[in-house]
Amino acid sequence: MRTALLIATDTYTDPTFRALRAPALDAVELDRVLADPAIGEFRTEVLLNRPAQEVRQRVDEVFATAGVEDLVLLYLSGHGVKDQTGALHFAATDTRHDLLPSTSVSAQFVRQVIDRSRASRVVVWLDCCYGGAFPSGMTPRAGGDVDVVEQLDDGRGCVVMTASTHIQYAYEPDGSVHDEAQPSVFTRAIVEGLRTGAADLDGDGAITTRDLYAYVYERLRRESPDQTPTTSGVVAGDLRIARVGTPLPAGLPDELRRLVRSADPALREEGVRLLRARTDPVSAEALRMLAAGEDRDLAVAAGAMPSLPTDPPPSPVFAGHAQLLRYAGGAPAFSPDSSLLAAGVTVWDTVSWRSVGPVRLDGNSFAFSPDGRLLAVDKHPGASLYSTASWTSQGQVAQPSDGHLPSTGRLAFSFDGRTLVRWRFDRPPTLWVAVEDQWQHRPLHLGRVLSAHVAATAPRMVTLTVDSEVQVWNTSTRRPIGTAFRTDPPTRAVALSPDGKLLAAANATQTSLLRTGDRSVVTTLPGGVWWQDGLAFSADGRLLTTAGRDGVRVWSVPTGRLRQTIDTELRDVVFSPDGRLMAGVTRNGGVWLWATDPDDLRPLPAPPPLPPTAALREEKLDAAGRPASVGAVSAFAVGFGLVLLIAGLSWVTAALALAVGLGSAFAVGGTVLRVLTR
Template sequence: MRTALLIATDTYTDPTFGALRAPALDAGELDGVLAHPDIGDFTTEVLVNASAQDVRERVDAVFGRADRDDLVLLYLSGHGVKDRSGGLYFAAPDTRHDLLASTSIPAAFVRGVIDRSKARKVVVWLDCCYGGAFPTGMSPRAAGQVDVLDQLDDGRGCVIMTSATHVQYAYEPDGSVRDETGPSVFTRAIVEGLRTGAADLDGDGEVSTADLYAYVYERLRRESPDQTPTTSGMIAGDLRIAHVGVRLPAGLPDELRRLVRSTDPEFRALGLRLLAERADTGDDVAARTLDLLKGDDTPTPARESDHLKRCAMLWSNAAGVAFSPDSSLFAASGIVWDTVAWQEVHSIRGLNPGEAAFSPDGTLLAQGLRLGPALYSTTSWTLKTRARSTKSWPDRSGRLSFGHDGRLIVQWAPGHKPVLWVSAGNRWQERPLPVDHLRSLHLSRSTPLLVTLAVDGVVEVFDTTTRRPTGGPSVPEPAATAVAISPDGRLLAVADDQRTELRRTSDRQVVTTLPRGVTDWRGLAFAPDGRLLATVDLDGVRLWSVPSGNPVQSLHTELTHIEFSPDGRFLAGIAGNGQVWLWSVDPRDLATLPERRACPPTTRERRARLRHIDKIAGRTRVATGAAGLSGTVAVLDAWFSVTALVLASIGLLTLVLAVPEAVRWTLAQDLRPGGRSGR
């Protein structure tokens, strides 16, 4: 049995201990990789801000029930404190600095529990900031360092890895401990090493304790030179921490191992190309590696074959678009189509629906209405229930989304506060979200996270289960226009009208900056697999590789409300005139719809055309006045036909100026050379 107990503390009642920013988030991310059946395959238990007594009881219970062949992993994140005699203690929320022995978790207690346990395979990870807590004016008796390994390791069946061992403690004259830690580089290195497989240094498809320590050591020495991770202990036999994929053949150069294990699509593509070149020259190791990787499910880069190749116009006058989870259905304007023949499946009559959203299991279709969404069954297409709101929404201007597990619905509109509904049996109960009026909001597809951009520019990430902010600090982004969160919740996209930044959700650190921005809150979206990001500016739609930020494809067309289909076959969106347009990777997927020689122009092109029409109309008005004046003096029969032609042109231009902008744009397309085809 593989068991992991993860303990994180970031708040303390004793003001001596400063609050820490990272532990709770670190434990959550670590839980994700350790519990994943294809990575760690641990049975995990997470304790966040538990009392000292609860922590001691759970540590005792987990190690007490472990059997001889079990692997037990203990992770502790928070403050480590050293008393006057040099004893090490782990602080809990209710720990008192003047009563460490009775209100904390002594390192000696942890060591004793491990010694008494039957488990002969024990791993301990400590990600602690070490501080001294002493009465005012007193000096420590021991040296000003904390030697963690000396207090936890006796060399018997236990491997310990710490973020540091000899860490200078910092305490103020009044005894308070300074919090000098930021988001944890140590835990992040563990998580990324396991999740990506980069910690499999010997390429055998598994991450051992030795592999992991070597990987973490190099990462910390590179990213945080003042922090030196340390390990100690030996265990006989196999001690696998994680599985990362197929076992790569011996003899493959380490540089190639790193490339083909990389989660960066560009690096992995480079590794595969180098393998192919070596295989073509007769390299047997490279050829065997390529064969093995054919069945591997590690991330693959976006390919030329993934590019969008055909566009078609489906409908007009839409407020939003949505694909079902299996991509078999598409909804817009209260109408549902199948995505094979693109035939109408159902139409919700008698309503003026706005945004649409399918539930994650595909059994419900939510239609945005002014007093809250209406939920329809996707089997009978009957109204199941209503999620009624206490406020009235602007007509057709909001967005609608389900949470990752289908138990949450969010409706929001720019300039308004969002409304959440939580499923309670057959009813949906309205719940508040502590944010002001919004510019943009986006939910993660597979994690309980949503990101908001308030009108004051503050970007925040919320846990949808608690409806409280989580992750890194909230930093104002006054110029930001749109935000999005990746399907796995690991990356944020924050855009203004000049650039788009990809940031880690955990600490808000910038990973990549894209040289293009987003001009509309509806113009930013991740692909369902997280490999692509779509941005929309005045010059059209651009697709970027994630996380490298390399450009993949440009669509010189106007589009908002962009939405990828879950299977990656389609990109849908709405043009400036309300028309629904579709793009497909395989042209055959849109074969039943009339093909368009020209898709909608970019916003910049459309505005330029309208300005050109206005300019022509102004000149014509001047010409009309001059022609009228000269006509009163003398009218020659030879010029009569020319005058009639000019007047006819004036009538057409006057008609163009009198119709709405959307129709003027349509006329402008029809009048340009070559015209356009289709419906």
């Protein structure tokens, strides 16, 4: 049985407790969505403005009568206060501030009731405050410093989600203009996430406690940055809070999901109409799912739609290419509005292809902040920051010395621009967090990495360690999401889709697309990678490139179909946010561009031939004749971004070969020296 007890208090006899506008509406809206058989399937009960004894008794009864297989959800909205010992109490309508132990509902009582209950699955949502400062325009719900999670999360089989941390207030809308009641920020996020299905982050048709917290966290950080929801629990696995009716395919825009799952029939029909107008395979799959779903009106409407093609026409994505720089050596980056490209030692205008700004950039990689105001340039021992408005220096962030020689790295901003990540091959990653006007170093408890990737529009990052362990992280909390995993054969490269919902993990021969929520495999692409930075998603998440020995392949993410093959060896591929352009670095450090419209590259000179693929170079090497045996002297050295495979050569010969040029094969006395850029 699924039981939800919703307790809300907004009126108090003790004038010490300010009246609240939101709790009554909070309970009504939450009751509606949890009781909906198509969503929550809960048997709900609402207690509004009840005395403390009645609340305590009903809480005790609900948990005492629950069975082993039952799921019990307890929601409390109102004032949270503490007594002189620091113990937390929930204020009821008759609570007296000077008699908290006898006139309130203590957190200790709630925990004891949960501990005694036979229910193996318990969810607690607390929309009340634990103290701290609050911005103007919001009404605080309580005062005092209390950490509810510490007082509730050590109960057996209990997941607790709170509206804010122990040093913050939870906020309700001010309502000062029209004095219209609205749900609190926290509860509104829960209700909308459940009702629209937007909280189904992995698209599997179920909203779990983990899904819901991730959704609520992101909503609150956008709408009320000073309020940070928290979660804690001791339940193994995830608990399903709601289902979203007919599952919808991954990749469908959130706006369409909300329309199709709206409580308003007119909006649902509008969602179907918009799906019909689209010709992409994801929309076609959504119509098929709706036609087979339980909503009769939607099923009829979707079933009446003409069939749509399941695959896009077999046309290449890019129609032209050009060489921007013969040698740059670093990873390029587009600005958020696609108007600028940082590459080599300068920033380029992507229309005129002329350099802009007086700054000479000497870095190995670049990253624009999400708002486009900052450009980060990788420079040992950290990164230099520049204003894109004036191209003046905004300072430098440095990482603590690790005792290793200087080495180049890669940079990325988090989705909100508050975190800057730097990672280097065979070193632990470094994070800096923006605190007011300062960037402060923050540790990430992780060993040496091969690579990392940061999602563009979600607080997600994935890392790949030197022992092939893959881990997804929350960039806001710097905590791992789920457990780390390894693949067989070992993973060589990883990347996250812009929304953080899909994880691409590639080895030498194939690339798997997995849901980040449950690690389930969505599809497997028959193309692998040659480099640890050989994967890249387009800005809309609909394309994925794999850079392998036999060239660069461009895949359709929704269909898994190969869209285009580019016959060159490429790394550090990046798409422009508007989808017009793709940039990448060839093995000799040259920066090349590809465009959907060749006219976008017209200002650039005609390109020379593309460098060959690794496979083609191997064929030429075989044709030239490999040595019959390996000499007595062999060495393997890694340093300054190079891998040298030396067989039967003295160090003098090797040095001479390096002086002549990189990336070539030299036959000296019948012995071959191969130099591969890493």
